[in-house]
Amino acid sequence: MGKRIGIWNIFLAVSIISLFLIVYKTHSIVRDGRSSLLYALELEGTNTTSHDDQQILLVSGLFPLSKSKHSTEDYRSWLTLFLGSLTTDVYFFTPPELAELVAEVRGNLPITINTTFSNPFDIPPLVNLKEQYEQMHANDRERSRHSPELYAIWNGKPYFLDEALRNSEKQYSYAFWSDAGSFRKEHVYRSWPDSARVEEVWEEGSRMSVDTDFSEGSFFGGSPQTVQWWKELFYLYHDYYLTQGIFVGKDQTLINALFLLFPFRVITVWVSDPDAPVHQGLVSSIEGPLGSCGDDWYYYQFWLSDVQTRNRMRKLWNSKAWLQWWKERTTCRLTRILTIEEVLNRRFGANWTPPTATLPSAPLQFRLPNIH
Numbered sequence: 001m002g003k004r005i006g007i008w009n010i011f012l013a014v015s016i017i018s019l020f021l022i023v024y025k026t027h028s029i030v031r032d033g034r035s036s037l038l039y040a041l042e043l044e045g046t047n048t049t050s051h052d053d054q055q056i057l058l059v060s061g062l063f064p065l066s067k068s069k070h071s072t073e074d075y076r077s078w079l080t081l082f083l084g085s086l087t088t089d090v091y092f093f094t095p096p097e098l099a100e101l102v103a104e105v106r107g108n109l110p111i112t113i114n115t116t117f118s119n120p121f122d123i124p125p126l127v128n129l130k131e132q133y134e135q136m137h138a139n140d141r142e143r144s145r146h147s148p149e150l151y152a153i154w155n156g157k158p159y160f161l162d163e164a165l166r167n168s169e170k171q172y173s174y175a176f177w178s179d180a181g182s183f184r185k186e187h188v189y190r191s192w193p194d195s196a197r198v199e200e201v202w203e204e205g206s207r208m209s210v211d212t213d214f215s216e217g218s219f220f221g222g223s224p225q226t227v228q229w230w231k232e233l234f235y236l237y238h239d240y241y242l243t244q245g246i247f248v249g250k251d252q253t254l255i256n257a258l259f260l261l262f263p264f265r266v267i268t269v270w271v272s273d274p275d276a277p278v279h280q281g282l283v284s285s286i287e288g289p290l291g292s293c294g295d296d297w298y299y300y301q302f303w304l305s306d307v308q309t310r311n312r313m314r315k316l317w318n319s320k321a322w323l324q325w326w327k328e329r330t331t332c333r334l335t336r337i338l339t340i341e342e343v344l345n346r347r348f349g350a351n352w353t354p355p356t357a358t359l360p361s362a363p364l365q366f367r368l369p370n371i372h
Contacts, residue, residue: 026058061093081183091164120152151249176221193304291330
């Protein structure tokens with residue numbers, strides 16, 4: 001606890017705060033009169049000068065499943081909202097048969113399409129694991145909705161993110177994995193994530209004893225060296241847990257364990273943080289925990305946007321209010337970075353410390369050993 005790390009060495013992941021972790025008690029809400037003032041200033045303010053948005057790389061992928069929760073039409077629609085709208089550089093993994101669709105949806109916007117892998121079991125960390133994943137499927141309490149192929153897609157994300165950076169001709173300051181289906185509603189995001197906003201988040205995060213809560217898996221990333229560190233750490237524990245018969249099919253369970261073991265490396269945003277100053281005065285039963293912000297699962301999209309885009313999204317969400325005119329509405333609020341130190345101290349007490357890691361790790365600049 002109390003560790004500080006450099007701006008380049010922190011990792012961003014989105015929190016949803018798993019219910020098994022947090023036992024809600026009566027919290028003393030921080031009464032910060034500044035929050036409403038700062039919120040008003042943002043609504044009236046103008047955007048800060050943005051950095052070159054090409055220092056950021058978005059990485060994603062699409063692999064067809066034999067059993068999918070969503071239709072082909074769903075994916076085409078979501079791809080259009082993602083690839084057809086965002087102007088940020090994109091590196092996209094997909095099998096050869098889907099390359100034409102991806103290129104068509106992207107149009108003239110910058111993209112690299114990698115068709116090296118026909119399915120996620122072809123990537124080096126997961127090759128020859130299909131049989132073990134099929135055996136593991138029997139232990140999944142949600143096996144009726146999941147499949148070994150889906151496990152492979154989830155667990156392939158750290159590799160895809162790092163591999164995209166390795167193959168890119170440009171030098172990027174930050175790279176983020178973003179699910180191809182993470183933009184599902186009308187939006188105004190274009191140059192996203194905003195470079196100046198990312199720098200602001202990293203500057204603030206580097207001044208904190210940073211860590212995070214528990215994962216969403218839809219969006220995560222950081223600097224190239226941090227992405228490499230995360231990939232090596234993820235597969236180090238993935239391989240070991242697999243040999244011990246521990247379920248690793250759902251990436252969130254493994255990510256949760258890594259966040260508890262290495263909490264000082266990760267920053268996050270928690271949309272439902274009950275103690276956040278901007279949360280006061282909201283009634284979550286009739287609106288979202290931070291107002292009219294669309295789907296809470298994708299709040300990070302708003303959170304990583306510039307001021308002008310946030311204000312445009314507020315107007316868009318408020319314009320939908322007439323559909324449920326009888327409900328009380330509050331304009332979407334921008335919340336703070338959260339550290340897991342604070343969250344876990346609420347649950348476990350002020351003296352909580354992370355459990356000791358049982359596998360050999362290494363400093364960020366060194367590669368971690370592989371276990372096979």
